[in-house]
Amino acid sequence: MSNTTTNYIGKPASRVDGRAKVTGEAKYAAEFPAPGLTYGVVVSSAVAKGTITKIDTAAALSLPGVLQVFTHQNRPGLAWFDKKYQDEDAPPGTPFRPLYDEKILFSQQPIALVVADNFEVARYAASLVEITYETEPHITSIKNRLHEAYTPKEYKSAEPSPRGDAEKGLAQAEITHEAEYSHPSEHHNPMEMHASTVVLAEDGTLTVYDKTQGVQNSQNYITQVFGLAKEQVQVISPFVGGAFGSGLRPQYQLFLAVMAALELKRSVRVVLTRQQMFSFGHRPATIQHLVLGSTSQGALTAVVHEGFAETSRFEDYTENLVNWSAMLYKCDNVQLAHKLIQMDAYTPLDMRAPGGVTGLYALECAMDELAYKLDKDPLELRLTNYTNIDLSKDNPFSSKELKACYQQGAEKFGWAKRNPQPRSMREGKTLIGYGLATGAWEVNQQKSSAKAVLSPDGQLKVTSATADIGTGTYTIMTQIAAETLGLPLANVTFKLGDTALPQAPLQGGSWTAASVGSAVKAACEGIQEKLLAHIRNLKEGPLAGVQKLEEVLFADGKIILKSNPAQHMLLPEVMRLAGENFIEATVTTKPELRQKKYSMFSHSAVFVEVLVDEDFGTIRVTRVVSAIAGGRIINPKTARSQILGGIVWGMGMALEEESVMDQPYGRFINHDLAEYHVPVNADIHDLEVIFVEEDDDIVNPLGVKGLGEIGIVGTAAAIANAVYHATGKRVRDLPITLDKLM
Amino acid sequence: MNSFTYFRAHEVAAALTEKATAPQAKFIAGGTNLTDLMKVNVEQPHHLIDIRRLPLNKIEETEENGLRLGALVTNADTAYHPLVESRYPLLAKAILAGASAQLRNMATNGGNPLQRTRCYYFYDTATACNKREPGSGCSALNGYNRIHAILGTSEHCIAVHPSDMAVALTALDAKVNVTGPQGERVIPFPEFHRLPGDTPNIDTNLSPDEIITAIDLPTKGFAENNAYLKLRDRTSYAFALVSVAAALELEGNIIKEARIALGGVAHKPWRKPEAEAQLVGKEANPENFAQVAETLLAGAQGFGHNNFKIELAKRAIVRALLQAAKMEEIS
Amino acid sequence: MQKTAEKENLEKASVALPPTHTVTLKVNNTEKQLQLAPWVSLLDALREYLGLTGTKKGCDHGQCGACTVLVNGRRINSCLTLAIMEEGNDITTIEGLAKGDALHPMQEAFIQHDAYQCGYCTPGQICSAVGLLSEGKAKNEHDIKELMSGNICRCGAYTNIVAAVQDVMQQKGDPANE
Numbered sequence A: 001m002s003n004t005t006t007n008y009i010g011k012p013a014s015r016v017d018g019r020a021k022v023t024g025e026a027k028y029a030a031e032f033p034a035p036g037l038t039y040g041v042v043v044s045s046a047v048a049k050g051t052i053t054k055i056d057t058a059a060a061l062s063l064p065g066v067l068q069v070f071t072h073q074n075r076p077g078l079a080w081f082d083k084k085y086q087d088e089d090a091p092p093g094t095p096f097r098p099l100y101d102e103k104i105l106f107s108q109q110p111i112a113l114v115v116a117d118n119f120e121v122a123r124y125a126a127s128l129v130e131i132t133y134e135t136e137p138h139i140t141s142i143k144n145r146l147h148e149a150y151t152p153k154e155y156k157s158a159e160p161s162p163r164g165d166a167e168k169g170l171a172q173a174e175i176t177h178e179a180e181y182s183h184p185s186e187h188h189n190p191m192e193m194h195a196s197t198v199v200l201a202e203d204g205t206l207t208v209y210d211k212t213q214g215v216q217n218s219q220n221y222i223t224q225v226f227g228l229a230k231e232q233v234q235v236i237s238p239f240v241g242g243a244f245g246s247g248l249r250p251q252y253q254l255f256l257a258v259m260a261a262l263e264l265k266r267s268v269r270v271v272l273t274r275q276q277m278f279s280f281g282h283r284p285a286t287i288q289h290l291v292l293g294s295t296s297q298g299a300l301t302a303v304v305h306e307g308f309a310e311t312s313r314f315e316d317y318t319e320n321l322v323n324w325s326a327m328l329y330k331c332d333n334v335q336l337a338h339k340l341i342q343m344d345a346y347t348p349l350d351m352r353a354p355g356g357v358t359g360l361y362a363l364e365c366a367m368d369e370l371a372y373k374l375d376k377d378p379l380e381l382r383l384t385n386y387t388n389i390d391l392s393k394d395n396p397f398s399s400k401e402l403k404a405c406y407q408q409g410a411e412k413f414g415w416a417k418r419n420p421q422p423r424s425m426r427e428g429k430t431l432i433g434y435g436l437a438t439g440a441w442e443v444n445q446q447k448s449s450a451k452a453v454l455s456p457d458g459q460l461k462v463t464s465a466t467a468d469i470g471t472g473t474y475t476i477m478t479q480i481a482a483e484t485l486g487l488p489l490a491n492v493t494f495k496l497g498d499t500a501l502p503q504a505p506l507q508g509g510s511w512t513a514a515s516v517g518s519a520v521k522a523a524c525e526g527i528q529e530k531l532l533a534h535i536r537n538l539k540e541g542p543l544a545g546v547q548k549l550e551e552v553l554f555a556d557g558k559i560i561l562k563s564n565p566a567q568h569m570l571l572p573e574v575m576r577l578a579g580e581n582f583i584e585a586t587v588t589t590k591p592e593l594r595q596k597k598y599s600m601f602s603h604s605a606v607f608v609e610v611l612v613d614e615d616f617g618t619i620r621v622t623r624v625v626s627a628i629a630g631g632r633i634i635n636p637k638t639a640r641s642q643i644l645g646g647i648v649w650g651m652g653m654a655l656e657e658e659s660v661m662d663q664p665y666g667r668f669i670n671h672d673l674a675e676y677h678v679p680v681n682a683d684i685h686d687l688e689v690i691f692v693e694e695d696d697d698i699v700n701p702l703g704v705k706g707l708g709e710i711g712i713v714g715t716a717a718a719i720a721n722a723v724y725h726a727t728g729k730r731v732r733d734l735p736i737t738l739d740k741l742m
Numbered sequence B: 001m002n003s004f005t006y007f008r009a010h011e012v013a014a015a016l017t018e019k020a021t022a023p024q025a026k027f028i029a030g031g032t033n034l035t036d037l038m039k040v041n042v043e044q045p046h047h048l049i050d051i052r053r054l055p056l057n058k059i060e061e062t063e064e065n066g067l068r069l070g071a072l073v074t075n076a077d078t079a080y081h082p083l084v085e086s087r088y089p090l091l092a093k094a095i096l097a098g099a100s101a102q103l104r105n106m107a108t109n110g111g112n113p114l115q116r117t118r119c120y121y122f123y124d125t126a127t128a129c130n131k132r133e134p135g136s137g138c139s140a141l142n143g144y145n146r147i148h149a150i151l152g153t154s155e156h157c158i159a160v161h162p163s164d165m166a167v168a169l170t171a172l173d174a175k176v177n178v179t180g181p182q183g184e185r186v187i188p189f190p191e192f193h194r195l196p197g198d199t200p201n202i203d204t205n206l207s208p209d210e211i212i213t214a215i216d217l218p219t220k221g222f223a224e225n226n227a228y229l230k231l232r233d234r235t236s237y238a239f240a241l242v243s244v245a246a247a248l249e250l251e252g253n254i255i256k257e258a259r260i261a262l263g264g265v266a267h268k269p270w271r272k273p274e275a276e277a278q279l280v281g282k283e284a285n286p287e288n289f290a291q292v293a294e295t296l297l298a299g300a301q302g303f304g305h306n307n308f309k310i311e312l313a314k315r316a317i318v319r320a321l322l323q324a325a326k327m328e329e330i331s
Numbered sequence C: 001m002q003k004t005a006e007k008e009n010l011e012k013a014s015v016a017l018p019p020t021h022t023v024t025l026k027v028n029n030t031e032k033q034l035q036l037a038p039w040v041s042l043l044d045a046l047r048e049y050l051g052l053t054g055t056k057k058g059c060d061h062g063q064c065g066a067c068t069v070l071v072n073g074r075r076i077n078s079c080l081t082l083a084i085m086e087e088g089n090d091i092t093t094i095e096g097l098a099k100g101d102a103l104h105p106m107q108e109a110f111i112q113h114d115a116y117q118c119g120y121c122t123p124g125q126i127c128s129a130v131g132l133l134s135e136g137k138a139k140n141e142h143d144i145k146e147l148m149s150g151n152i153c154r155c156g157a158y159t160n161i162v163a164a165v166q167d168v169m170q171q172k173g174d175p176a177n178e
C-alpha cells in the first residue's frame, strides 16, 4: 500500500484552505455582507459592581442613523430559566444574561447595544450613552483570600481524589520541597475579535455568521434563549481567526446581534473591540501549593497539590488543574485539592490546555526544585519516577512513549552539556540556563458524525459541522477521506462550520482529529461498503467475483484487486454500471467501550535554553526542543505548526502574558495588545519539534491523539526552570518579567 | 470617535488660518497617535486639519552644517536617511527601537514628540486621570504604576513620555522649529516637553495653535560613540520601561563631552547637565559611569510597582555608556 | 468624573453627523469613488464600504498589524489612517497581490511553509513581508524578525513566517539570507 499515490495520512500536505487564506478570500464572521446591514456597538460598564440607576440614551438616539439603543429597560422578554442560557461548555451556575437587569456583575459588562446604519455612527452614538451607577464594593483578587476558598459541588473533569496517605508519605520522606506557585489571569486574545453577523431573510429565518468553536452550540443557545426552532436559525462559521477556547461559549455579541436583528427586523453585525476582548472568559488566576516528598534517591513518597482558582460570583468554573499530580509520576501517596474563590469578574473560560498548562507548570517547577535539593539531574528524577500505569485510575496507558520523548529530546537539545550548578554557565554578562519539563494532555474522543457523497465525476464531498480554528481540520479531514477512498486530494472537498451539516462536538480539548477524523473515516468506509455492494453484482469485468472489502484496495483513484493489481476499476465506473448518480453515507462514531480500561494521554518533554542578561533580567528563549508523543501524526506539516504555536504560547505564559487587574477599579487595565504582551516575531528563536513514534490502536481507529494543547503544556515550566538554572533565582509567580529577576 | 469635519492643508499658512478659525481643531499628521486616541474618545477634536501634505517633507543640511528634519518626513525615512545614518546614528537607532516598521512608515517627525503618554488610565475613560480630565484625580498613583515615572513626578501625574525618538533628540540638543500666529520660534528640545506639575494636561511648551515645521540637529552628532539602549517587556514592538540615549566624545579613553538622556522614567526625556559635566575629563570606565548614574537618578522615587525602574535605569546608564565607549558589545 | 460646563455644551452641540465627502480611493489599481464621512478609517473603508475584507481588523489601534496594506508601496496600518487622508495614493491590499490566478511569490511561500494557522493575521503578514522586501533593509534573519514584529500572530506561526520570507528573498537573490 505504501507505494500508492493516494497515501496521504502521515505525509506532509499544504493546507487545502491555504489559497483562500493567502488571498484574503477566506471569510470570517464579520465579513459576510447582507443587504441593508446595520451595525451594533456595545457599551460596556465602567464599574465592577453595583446598579445602573440611570441610562440616558437621548443623545445617542437623536443622532441620524441610529436605529435603537437596547438596554435592560427595553430589551424583549426572553427565556426565563437558567438552563436555556446554558451552552455546552457552561459551568454549573447561573449563566450571565446580557441586558438582563440593572445589576452590574463585572467591569466591562455589556449594558447597551447601539444599532445604527453604519459602524461609525453606532460607535459615536455608543459614546453618547450616559450611564449613572450606584457602585458597591467589589473584590477582584484571590490573593490573601485562600481561607474563603470552597469546594465546588461539581468538577468539569474528574474530581480530585487522594490516594494513600500523603502525611505518612511526607513523614517518610528524606527530602521535601514545599512552595507556592502562581500565575495571573490571561486572555485568549485571538487575532480576530469576536463578531457575529446576523442576516435576516424575508421569511424571518436567521443566517448567523458567528465566531465560534462550535456552530451547533451557538445554534442551540440562540434557539433556547430566543424561543426559535432549529429550522429558523442556521449558524455558519467557515473560518475562525483563532479562538484558543474563547469560542467555546457563545459570547455576548451573538446574543446582542440576534436580539437586535429580531427586534429591528434588520440584518445586524456586532464586532467587539479589542478592549472588550478583555470583558469575558479568561484563564483563571491560580495559586497552587505544592509539597513533594522523596527518598534520598529521588523516589517520590508523597505529592500534595492544592490549587486555588478564581471563579465568578455566578458560575463555578473548574478545569483539570491538579489531577496531573496523581497520574504523571509513580507515587503511592497523593493528596489533591482544587478550590474556588469568587471574584466580581466574569467567569473564567477554557483557554488553550486549560488546567493542564497551569497545574503542570506548578508540578514541573516543583519537581525541578526537588531535583536541585536532591542534587539529581531533573531528567533523572523524572525517569526515577516514571510510571507505565496511570495510578490515579489504576489503568494502563493506551500508549505512552514519554521515555522516547525524554531521550530524543535530550539528545537533540544536548542536555548532557548542562552544568548541573545553577548560575554556572555564562558568556560575559549573559547567563545561560537549561531547563526541562514534562507535558501531558488527556486524549478524548467525542461522538461525531460525518457525511460523504461521491459523485459520478469521481469527486468526493465530505461534511461535518466541526470547526477549523487554525488547527488544520480542513486539511487533515481531506487527507483522511482521500486516503480511505484512494482518491487524489484534489478530488476531495471537506466542508465544515455549518449547522446544516452532520453533528460534531465543539472544537476544543484537542479532540477534533480523533473524533471527527474517526467519523470521516467511517463515512468513507460506508461509501466503500456501498461500492462493494455494487461490485458484488458485477457479472463481468476486472472486479467480478469480489465479495469482501478485504479483497480490494482503494488507491490511486481506483478499486484494485489485491490478488491481481492489474485488475481495477475507477470508482465512477462502478457507479455508472450500477446506475447510481450519487453514493452517500452518513455515519456517527462514538468512542469504543474498551477505551474505558485505559488512560489515554499525549505526552511531551520540553527542553529550553534561555539567555538572561545579568544586569537587566531580560530573558531570551534561544532554543526549544519539544518532543511529542501524540499518537499518529496525520499531517506532519500542520502538526508541527500546531506545536510551534503551542511553544510560542508557552513563552507568552512564562514571560509576558498578564491581564493586570486594577484592584481599585476591579478592571483588567492593560486591555489592549500594546500592554497585554504576547510574543512577537523577534521573541522567537530556534524552535524544534520532534514527533516520536507512537502506535496506539486503542484511542480511536486512526490512532491519533490531537495536538492542539500538548505543545503549550510543559513549555512554561521548562522556561521557568531554565531561568532558575541560568540565574539561581526561582521566580514562582508568572510571568517572569525582568523586574522579578532584578 | 466623535463627529468632526476635515480640511486638507497644502501650505503652512493655510493650516494656520484654518486653525485660527477653528480653535478646537487639531492637526493630524501620521495619525498614529491622534486617530488611536480619538477611537477611545480621549481626544475629541471637532475639526481636523490634515497637514500631511504640507511641504515640510525634506531632510536638508542647514547653514550651520547641521541637519534639518522636515516635520512631515516619516520616522522611517528619517532613520534610514544616509545623512542621519552616518552623522546621527543615535537618532536612527532610537527611532528604529520604537513602534513597528508599519508605524514608522506613518509616524512623522513632528508627531512623534507630540505623542501622548501610554498610561493605562489616560487611555481608559472609565477611570480618573488628571491629564485627560483635569481635576479628576490620578488613578496611577495608587493603582498599577509599573510603567510610570520615577523622576520629576507630581502628586497630579506620574505618567512618562513614551517616545524613543525624543530621547535621542534631547541628548543631541536638537531644536524644534515652530510657526504660529506670532510667527516663527525655536524651542530647544530639552525645553520642549514639560514636567507634569499641576497641569499634567499640558505635555509640551508648544502652543496648540503652533505647527512644528522642522527639527534641527546641530553639527555635532556623536557618530563615533553612541548607544541607544531600550529595555522592555518583549524584544520588539513594546514601549520602553527604561531607555538610555548615550553619546560620548572621547579622546583616547578620556571623555571630552557626554550626553545622557533617559526615556521611560519621567514626563519628559530626562537629562541632567550636571551629570554630564561630571564625566568631562574623566576616564571612560564602569566606576565613573556608575557615579553618573547615581547623579542622574538622584531623587528618584518609585510608586510601588515601578520601584525596580530606579535600579534598572542605573544599570542601563552604565551599560549604554559602556556601549557608547565601545567597551561592551551591543547584543 | 466631573465634566466642565463648557465641555458639555460642546458635546451637545456636536451631536450631529459629520458632512460626507466624495473620496476617490485608488485600490489595487482601480479608482473607487465613495461618499465618506471623514471619520471612516482606511481599514473600515476597505472592509465595510468596498467589501475588501481581506484586510483584517485585529485591534483597530495599531497594535497588531493585521490591517497592514501598502500605500505607495509602503506598508502601513490601515486602521490608524483616515480614508480621506489617503486620497490620490496607490493602495494595495492582499486582494491586489496576485496576478490573475498566479499568486504573488510571497503568497506561494506562505502556503509552502505553512506560515499561518487560523489565517487571520496572514494578509497583514504577507503585505508586511512584501513591504519589507521592497524596503530592502533586512540583511539577515535577525532583521527579518525585528522588521516583521509589527505583525502579531497569536497562532504563533513566526518560525514559518520567517522561513517564507527568507525563501522569497532567496528567489530574488537577496543577500538577506543566512
Ligand SMILES: Cc1cc2nc3c(=O)[nH]c(=O)nc-3n(C[C@H](O)[C@H](O)[C@H](O)COP(=O)(O)OP(=O)(O)OC[C@H]3O[C@@H](n4cnc5c(N)ncnc54)[C@H](O)[C@@H]3O)c2cc1C
Residues within 6 Å of the ligand: A674, B026, B027, B028, B029, B030, B031, B032, B033, B034, B035, B036, B051, B071, B072, B075, B097, B098, B099, B100, B103, B106, B107, B108, B109, B110, B111, B112, B113, B114, B115, B162, B163, B164, B165, B210, B211, B212, B213, B237, B238, B239, B240, C061, C062, C063, C064
Ligand atoms: C502600537 C504602537 C506602538 C508604538 N510604539 C512606540 C515606541 O515604542 N516608541 C515610540 O517612540 N513611539 C511608539 N509609538 C508611537 C508613534 O511613534 C507615534 O504615534 C507617532 O510618532 C506619532 O506621529 P504621527 O505623525 O502619527 O502623529 P499624529 O498622530 O498625527 O499626531 C500626534 C499629535 O501631534 C500633533 N501634531 C502632529 N504633527 C504636528 C506638527 N507638525 N505640528 C504640530 N502638531 C502636530 C497632532 O495634532 C497630534 O496631537 C507607538 C504607537 C503605537 C500605535
Ligand code: SF4
Residues within 6 Å of the ligand: B117, B119, B120, B121, B122, B128, B129, B130, B131, B132, B137, B138, B139, B140, B141, B148, B156, B157, B158, B159, B200
Ligand atoms: S499618571 Fe498622569 S496620565 Fe496616568 S492616570 Fe495619573 S494623571 Fe492620568
Ligand code: FES
Residues within 6 Å of the ligand: C056, C057, C058, C059, C060, C061, C062, C063, C064, C065, C066, C067, C068, C077, C078, C079, C080
Ligand atoms: S487592526 Fe490595525 S494594527 Fe491591529
Ligand code: FES
Residues within 6 Å of the ligand: A191, A241, A242, A470, C115, C116, C117, C118, C119, C120, C121, C122, C152, C153, C154, C155, C156, C157
Ligand atoms: S495565523 Fe492565526 S493569528 Fe497568525
